[in-house]
Every structure is written in structure tokens, then in C-alpha cells.
Amino acid sequence: MEALIDTVLLKVASRCNIDCTYCYVYHMGDDNWSRMGKFMSPETIEATAQELKKVADLQGKPFSVVLHGGEPFLLGAQRLNYLLATLRNSLTQDFTISIQTNGVLISNEILDICSFHRASVAVSIDGPKEVHDQWRVDHAGGGTFEAVIKGYEILKSHPDHLFLNAGLLAVIDPFSDPGEVYRFFKSLDAPSVDFLYRDGNHDRLPFGKKALYSTEYGSWMSELLKIYLADHNPLPIRVLDDMLKVLLGGMVSKEGLGVTDFGILIIDTDGSLTKNDTLKSAFNGADQFERRVNITDRNLFDFVSSPAFTAYREMQRPSNEKCLRCPYLDLCGGGMILHRWKKETEFNNISVYCADQMLLVDEMKSALEKIYGNVA
Template identity: 35%
Template sequence: MSPEAGGEPATSPIRQILFKMHSRCNLACDHCYVYRHADQSWRDRPQVISRATIDLAAARIAEHAGKHDLPFLTVILHGGEPLLAGPDLIDYLVRAVRGAVTTDTKVAFGLQTNGLLLNREYLDLCARHRIRIGVSLDGPPAANDRHRVYADGRGSHAGTARALRTLNEAWNRPVYGGILCTVDVANDPAEVYRHLLSFDPPEIDFLLPHGTWDRPPPARGPDRGSTPYADWLKVIFDLWYEAEVPQTRVRLFESVVSLLLGGPSGSEAIGLGRIDLVTVETDGTLEQGDVLKTVAQGAPATGLHVRWHSFDQYLEHPGVRARQSGLAGLSAECRRCPLVEVCGGGLYAHRFGLGREFDNPSVYCADLAAFIGHAAQRLAADLSRRV
């Protein structure tokens, strides 16, 4: 790859491969970016990824790892609901990837699930292959079951909570990855946080509900200066920050603190780090991140397929290059902002709209500024006391 000015490579290699194991789900969550937003391409895709597609993708992973001498890769099993694919296919994928990667590259596996199908067979499989399991839960029953429901309207909390309690048993802890929680400001933040902590997760990640300027998130009204999401997150940040012994990692909070101190981000949602992810859909097409499904029909598409195209060719796609362009890829307003090194313009899809496509600040701009400012004040006060 040709270097840019300053010696930086034009693109960074792929280090995260997200496999769509199954294109359907056993829930009908009303905030799901796969089924409830602009892109509906899931309707035309095979329900389950084939072994032939897995083999092709495994070969591409090995090719990329070898060409770029990668020390590590992460493979994420996703959906829909990935457990619908069945344990045999998950076992086949892990073996195929590990068998194909003959370099010194370390391959880690993760799986994101609602937990409803998690049983002893899956737990044993994940233990055998060292697959870390992340579970989606939005809080206590009333909070979670406002959005995460079955097609007939029944809530999913009881089944997901049962899965989390099972993961927290001593023999399952090695595969317990953590909890993903979508923010709903109608819920009490302290109550949500305490409930998530009751499952003793190794990590929690808070996800802002997806939206764009054309289709704003639920609590973003006409007042662009309001900060309902920041106000919600601040409550939990203070509880987390003030704990004498940190009870669990919170990825968003750790990323903000790290960035404020000049370190890296651990989250795609914040900071100027390059996005190093490719999605392999059930039909073998290579797509950008799922969150772009909130933008428009076909927004994540690249026109590439794992049979005919390498990951290096994927990196040359204009959309992928835009997501790896850092500061240069942000709007003029973002580039002028003193918080840009920390905020990074927020999640890429959240900038879309207003007739300017992605050349906007995040629809969460005011929230991000308020939250980062709050974290900075807490950190500065602590540091001044220690000087």
C-alpha cells in the first residue's frame, strides 16, 4: 500500500472479521438496526452461512494475516441470532479458520447473542474453542422488555437473565465476555447499572440507540443543545468512577478516560482510530459495519464477494477508506472542535443526513461534548489533588 504524507499507510489491515452466522433472529426487538432500519437486505440473503462460504472466508483471513504479518485477529460470530446456526456449524467455522491460519497470528473468537438458546452444548463448545460470549440486555425486566421482545410481544428478560446467571457460574466464567446494553433514557440509569452489575459481568458496553440527522434517535428532540443521553450516562459514569474497587470494566468509559489521557480508544464509537472491521454476510458478500444499515438501503454494501475479492481489495473501497481517514474524514465543524481527538466525530453512521451524507457532526454531538466534558472535569479534579 502506498504511504500517505507523513509515512502513514493509506489503510490499516483488517483485524476484526464479523461473520453473519444466521440472518434471522428469534426476537423482534424494536430498536434492532438489522431489521428495523433503512437497509432490509437481510430479506434476500440465505438464512444461514454455508460451509463453502466459511471455507472461502477462512482462506481470505489466512491470506490477509500472512500478507500483513498480523500478530492477532478477532473473529466475531454474529447475526441475527448466531446460535440459530447450530453448534455444528459454529464448530466447523472455528476449526476452518484456525486450520487455515498457519502463520503465527493469534485468532480470538467472540460471539454476541441474546442468550435465549444458550445451553450446555453451546457452553461446552465455547469452552473447547475459547469463544467469549457477549450477551445483550438493557436492564431489569421493565427496561429490557420495552424493546427486546418476541414477535408476539412477550419480554425476553427472564431467558436472558437465566443465561447470564449460567455464564456467571465458576466453570463458565472463562467464556463470559460481558453485557451489551442499549441506552434508553426512559429507564433509571442507576437502576439499570445496578441490575447489570448483579450478573457480575467482566465488561459492560453502553450503546447509544442508532439514528441519523434524517431519522434522529428517540430522545433527540428539536433542541440540538439538549443532552438527554449525556445526562443519563453521567449518572452511571459517576457510580463507576467513584467505586473504591472497580466492579467491572465499562468499555465506553474506559475509552473516554484513555483518550483524555492521550491513550488509544477501545471502541469504534469514540476516538480517531481506524476502523479495521469487515463483515462476511451469509451469502459471502463483504460489507462494512452493520450500523450503516440505519442510513439507507444498500449503505453497507461494497459490491465485493469473498469468493472473488480479497480483504485488501475491500480496504480500497471508498466507504472503507473514508472510515479509515481519521481527522481528515470529519466535517469542518468537527475538525475545529477542541474535543475532536477524544470524540472522533462519534460513530460514523450517526453523522449521516441533512443532504450532506456523512459530512456532519454526530447527531449526538451535544451529548458527546457534554459527556466528555463531564469525564474530563472528574479526571482533572482527581489529577490536581494528586499533584
């Protein structure tokens, strides 16, 4: 059987201890979080673990589980231990469990629990202090850089850091200096870093983009690519590695690139099953299925086999004529769904990052051609 689920995002805490200005959860028009309890209840956690096990047994393939929020470490040691123990009771170590955190609440006690249950930790940092502190601020508007670095240092010095440290995640500031950002991440001695484009769509252009066909992000990434390829001991960058892999005939590992569909299931803090939560940035409730289903209804397998889930999965495939005829489609895949949104034509559009992607792919191809000759 084809895998129904590749990734499960568990929104284990609905609130956050910091207040990033660009956050799609709290600052992009959706307010569902405010009607939820702060944490997943024990009943929801039990149902999640048992229902995931049933799907895993039936699909016969493991999937990744990512604890997300809000901020997952707001759970505190006791709730986190209960949650991870319950998940691990159902899901063997063939299933990766990772935690995406803003890093501020990392402590040795928390890391010992993660280590015990084999859950790795990825930290969000946007770059050096002057870049990071512009966006990743606390509820009083102050920068969080020092607190995050302190948390990351605790992670790096944990006895099990080789397993625990799952790398860094950065949202691109197109006005920052890619060389400076790259050197900063290298100085942190991280195992890898991933870069994300800002949320945005045709009605609300991403921060720093002057027009649909301007290439601020493509230029930034192309500069990063040059620095990366010139480094004899490079810091692995997931998005660049994935794109290079596809150009050389391989497969991507994550949604938003290439033409592979990924089954991404979101279980919200109250147990409701939703579409990819990044869709919240399009309009209020864009991540909701028409028929509300909760994990405690105990019919997850039926749900992920249903036409509604299949249709959601197929939303990842671009439908716009321009994308379907595009020579860059195999690599770009039409971008992330949220980046295609426009009120009149809904998701039937090119990505708002189309020109950026074309520029980056061209740069990548010419760099590879210098090494390998003609790249298709």
C-alpha cells in the same frame, strides 16, 4: 505493513429468534437480510477461513473475529462446531473469536463447543426487566428478560466461564435510571459491560432525543459516570474506560471514539463483503460497496488493499468543519459514522450526539481534574 483489518464481523445467521424493536438490521429501512439464506454456507465458511488466513499472514498482525447475526446461536450445535473448527483451523489463538448473542439459546452443549474452539460469548441485556422488556422482545411482542437471564446464568456457571464470559452489551434507554441500571449489572457479577447509544441520525433523531442539541444521552452517561467513579469496586464499563484512557493520553479500543481508524470488515451471510452494517440505519443499502465482492471470489487481500476499502476506512474520519475545529475531536472523533447522516449533506455533519458527547467529556474532565489536576 499497517494492519488492513482490525475486526471482522461474520454475519453467520441472517435471521433472529427475537425481534428487538430498535434493531438496525430489521427495523431501520434495510431489507437485504430477507434475500439471504438463513446461515452461511459451508463454501462461504471455507472461503472465509482461508481468505482471512491469507490476509493475516500478509498483514502480519492478528485481528478480532466476531460472530454476529441475526442470532449466531440459531446455527445450532452442529453448524457452530463446523464453523468454529474451520475458523480455528486457519486462525491461531492469537486471533480472538467472540460471539455476540441475545443469550436466549445459550446451553451447555453450545458453550462446550465455544470453549473447545476458544470462542468467548458476549450477551446483550439492556438492564433490569422493566427496561429490557420494553425493547428486547420476541416475535409475539413478549419480553425476553427471563430467557436471557436464564442463558446468562448457564454461561456464568459453565466450568470455563472465566474464559467464555466476555461481558454484557446494553443499548441505552435515556428514560431509565442510570443508578438502577448500574446496580442491576453489578448484581449480575459480569466481568464488564458496554453501553451503546441508540441508532439514529439528523433525519431521524435517536429515541428520546428532543433536538439536535438536547443532551438526554449525555446527561444519562454523566450520571452513570458519577456513580461509576464513586464505586470503590466498579464494574468495568468499556466506553467510559476508553474515554478516560484517551483523556489520560492512551488509545481507544473500538470505533466511534477518538481519531484512530479501524479496519472493520463485514462478511454477510451470503459471503458478500460490506461496510459496517450499522450504516444500514442511514438508508437502504448504505452498507454496500459500489462494486459487489464476495468472499468466494477469493481475492480478499486485494479487496482490503483497494481504494474502495481505504475510502470506507477513511469515512470514519469526520469531515465536517465544526468537528475539524472542535476541541473535543481527539476524544469524540465525530462519533459513529451512522450518527452523522443527513440526506442533503450525507455524512459531512457533526454527530447527532455532539452535545451529549461534549457534556460527558466536560463531566469527565472535571472529575479527572479533581483527582489529577489539570487534564488537557
